[in-house]
Amino acid sequence: MRIAQIILFALSISHFAFAEKLDLKSLKKNFTRPKSIPYLDDNKYSTEREILGKMLFFDPRVSGSNSISCATCHNPSFAWGDGLAKGVGHGHKELVRKSPTILNLAWTEKLMWDGRFTHLEGQALGPIGSEAEMNMKMEGEGNLSDKIKGIAGYRVLFEKAYPKEEITNELIGKAIGVYERGVVSGIAPFDKWIKGNEKAISESAKRGFVLFNTKASCVACHSGWNFTDDSFRDIGVNDTDLGRGKFLKMTSQQHAFKTPGLRSIALRSPYMHNGSEKTLDDVIDFYDRGGDVKRESLAGEIKPLSLTASEKMDLKEFLLTLTGDDKPVTLPILPR
Ligand code: HEC
């Protein structure tokens, strides 16, 4: 009887260890990078379009004051954000939300903290025309397309990228969209580990990955290779911004914001839609205490996690493995 029990016990241990290994293997598969970048059918990739889009992205003449470009707030030196708690727009006025990164957005169908835009090509015209951001006239005399058409170098570039098409605001947005789709985070130590290099990340980071997927339940929202399920959730950030609830006029979505991807997250502080968490340690503490406000719209997954100090460290170690060896971005010489 005793021997049988011992054998059973030994079997169950080996079975458990085996099952755990298997799980980790299939779990890792969920984080494999995609093989190609999706483009819109009516706005396919070409080198000429990417070159043109990059110029427009970095060109401050796209703004009313000739002094603000997309890159002012989506700066590659800050992992395509601006390093500020809230963006600073036209007339140096502070915006109401943080400038998010534009990394890996080709795979997202709902853009902005509240999801009010559906694709990059259309979104680009939003900040250009917004009085608070780039304050550029979109219609009538001196509007965006006339201004760009008035620059001889751009006429040549548009003819190469979109032969025989008239330069309209919409076409300017399309070119910028092609460029943005190519803004993809580089291979990170995490990706090397996923591909089988066991030495690519530390043992602590590996434990952090398991915590991320189990006890800390981060994966409930931050899933897939870019660590987002594109959902909008209230995680209990303390402010009066109603987020997606205001946009959809739905109480259930109040205080819900876009789940950001976590690639290059170490370079993207401060965190959250209002920049209220300064460091990754602060973010982990925030989740550990179950957010800051208990309200009806709070996501069910957000509750105190009881993480130990070493578990918090492991989780952070894991997040640090998501920063890749992205190549420095060269600035384009702009057409005159
Ligand atoms: C003055 C700062 C500023 C400028 C200039 C600016 N943006 Fe933004 N951008 C923001 C802020 C702030 C948000 C988030 C706003 C919100 O969600 O309400 C944002 C959101 C975005 C998003 C959505 C990101 C996501 O994760 O869903 C994209 C894409 C984007 N901007 C692209 C651009 C492009 C292209 C330009 C130039 C045509 C541009 N932005 C100019 C500040 C700026």
Ligand code: HEC
């Ligand atoms: C219920 C869904 C959900 C869960 C669970 C969740 N997150 Fe988030 N996460 C979000 C949302 C939504 C935001 C943006 C919230 C905001 O700005 O108001 C966010 C923001 C973040 C940010 C800041 C990103 C940025 O660009 O500012 C980090 C870092 C982060 N989460 C890490 C984690 C970690 C680590 C865990 C597990 C301990 C976790 N998240 C669990 C949904 C979730």
